[in-house]
Amino acid sequence: DYYMFAVADQPYLKSQSVIKLIDKVLENKGNMKSVFSLRCGDTVGNPCVFHSSLIPQLLSLEGDKGGRSVAKKYDCVYVDIADERELMDIDTLSNSKHTVTL
Template sequence: MRINLILLASGNSKRFNGNKLLTNFNNKPLYMHTLDKIKSIKGLNKVIVVTKYDEIKSKSINLGFDVVLNQDSDLGISNSIILGINRDKSADGYMFMVCDQPFIKVKSINKLIEEFNSCNKGICSVGYKDRLGNPNIFSSRYLNDLLSLKDDVGGKYVLKKHIDDLKVIQIEDEEELRDIDTRQDIEL
């Protein structure tokens, strides 16, 4: 199956009190942890980075990724999702990742893709026990649901609406799901 990875990198970092994606974390900008991992993911049709930051745009282009500028990030995560999908609606599946989850492992992402390709479910998500996380992959049959999102409502809304069509891929370590949302998270 052709899977487009849409990297959501337009956030305003309101809880962080500054731009967390460009903040140094373990000797490099936080967003680079995700970009470096994406280079090792198998089975992707296209990588589409949705951002409003020049540094992320330049680095993504240098890595050969497609970039969509989000000039309206204040409209919420739904705007980034819609921009990413509209860049290429020809895929069989759309995987959404975030840039503030530096501990996710390539092994877990590859397993997610493998399971999506082999199972009969329209949505696949990583999870740890009862906790769902990112990334998630949605079949193209959910494009209308995703394109109808508004404000700061993301794919979890669609996932919960179609929970009967969800397969959860259990990861080994809950730490993989940890987001960097505050300055204290950077220091942990």
């Protein structure tokens, strides 16, 4: 019924946070909430979970538009985490200066 969108460039994302997100989806499944996302304070990030009914909207995205544009149309359920570093993704070499060798 739900699909998780995750990226591979979040070196600080903890498995406990992903499990917390999945648990929230399972808790709310009967309420038919459509979108779930991790959040630390005001910062929202991946992974995100979308209800299968949103697949056509997600597949229609073009260019550099991401799933966040679809998520903003719905009452997103946020799962709060304590460490903002978990939401940091490393897209460029300049971003990588903030990381340590893992």
